[in-house]
Amino acid sequence: MADRNGTLVADTVTMVTVEAERIEVLNRSGDAEIWVCVGGAAPSVEDQDTNVFCLPAVAGAARVFSPGVNQQHGANDDWVVTLLSDGTPAYSVRPL
Numbered sequence: 001m002a003d004r005n006g007t008l009v010a011d012t013v014t015m016v017t018v019e020a021e022r023i024e025v026l027n028r029s030g031d032a033e034i035w036v037c038v039g040g041a042a043p044s045v046e047d048q049d050t051n052v053f054c055l056p057a058v059a060g061a062a063r064v065f066s067p068g069v070n071q072q073h074g075a076n077d078d079w080v081v082t083l084l085s086d087g088t089p090a091y092s093v094r095p096l
Helices: none
Strands: 006-007 015-018 022-025 036-037 052-055 061-065 078-084 090-095
Touching: 006 015, 006 036, 006 078, 022 052, 022 078, 036 061, 078 090
Parallel strands: none
Antiparallel strands: 006 090, 015 078, 022 061, 022 090, 036 052, 036 078
């Protein structure tokens, strides 16, 4: 499966679905922080929920998600990733 690339719209939730065992979410441009939530829930900026992760405003900042650690579904389930930023950073969600 190919990488899912795009640019976030400020203060707008973007949802990406990827079929893979593990995924990496990458802040490609570093223009702003990216708040990431797996499982389909919508994050909010500055969210402190344990299922929400912040990619810093640094080009190349990334986080890997894997079943059993960040997802309660099996290894063959799709990942539903929601992304939010107060800026317009470029992102990538890719299967590993």
